[in-house]
Amino acid sequence: xxxxxxxxxxxxxxxxxxxxxxxxxxxxxxxxxxxxxxxxxxxxxxxxxxxxxxxxxxxxxxxxxxxxxxxxxxxxxxxxxxxxxxxxxxxxxxxxxxxxxxxxxxxxxxxxxxxxxxxxxxxxxxxxxxxxxxxxxxxxxxxxxxxxxxxxxxxxxxxxxxxxxxxxxxxxxxxxxxxxxxxxxxxxxxxxxxxxxxxxxxxxxxxxxx
Numbered sequence: 001x002x003x004x005x006x007x008x009x010x011x012x013x014x015x016x017x018x019x020x021x022x023x024x025x026x027x028x029x030x031x032x033x034x035x036x037x038x039x040x041x042x043x044x045x046x047x048x049x050x051x052x053x054x055x056x057x058x059x060x061x062x063x064x065x066x067x068x069x070x071x072x073x074x075x076x077x078x079x080x081x082x083x084x085x086x087x088x089x090x091x092x093x094x095x096x097x098x099x100x101x102x103x104x105x106x107x108x109x110x111x112x113x114x115x116x117x118x119x120x121x122x123x124x125x126x127x128x129x130x131x132x133x134x135x136x137x138x139x140x141x142x143x144x145x146x147x148x149x150x151x152x153x154x155x156x157x158x159x160x161x162x163x164x165x166x167x168x169x170x171x172x173x174x175x176x177x178x179x180x181x182x183x184x185x186x187x188x189x190x191x192x193x194x195x196x197x198x199x200x201x202x203x204x205x206x207x208x209x210x
Contacts, residue, residue, distance in 0.1 A: 055124035067142045114140045126185040
């Protein structure tokens with residue numbers, strides 16, 4: 001009877017050990033998975049883009065096409081210019097001068113177009129984290145050029161010139177206000193959120209009274 005009791009106790013201890021072992025095997029992977037998952041979540045950086053598209057010009061495709069056409073035509077004219085100059089010796093002086101003037105105007109067209117279109121802003125973005133604006137324009141070779149500035153760098157002229165909505169450090173830029181996608185950021189850039197300066201009006205009133 002004592003031997004049978006010892007056998008029962010040993011069997012119970014073995015079952016208890018087996019149950020504990022299985023329980024540990026079930027719990028450890030779950031706990032490890034939770035710890036690993038939470039650690040991974042802590043290590044992942046939170047990257048949120050703060051860039052806002054304030055404005056997109058609708059004429060950007062047309063301007064790019066016209067500039068490319070002008071550059072191609074000028075390159076072609078420049079390539080055949082030596083042959084034309086060689087044949088000028090066999091023509092009259094008036095015709096030679098006409099051809100030279102026409103060629104000069106033909107080759108200067110890209111420069112004229114660049115002077116007009118370099119003010120046109122194709123994209124305007126605002127980064128709220130740095131409070132900086134980025135204006136994109138085309139250069140002479142029809143490549144995109146970016147200009148970064150803050151709202152303090154913007155000057156709105158009292159009498160805007162041709163294709164001039166505002167100036168950034170003395171450089172004139174043009175945007176179509178009817179195509180602005182984010183009026184709040186645009187107002188911040190143009191200074192519409194600032195209080196009106198009534199100093200000039202008060203001085204005018206004093207002068208009229210005196």
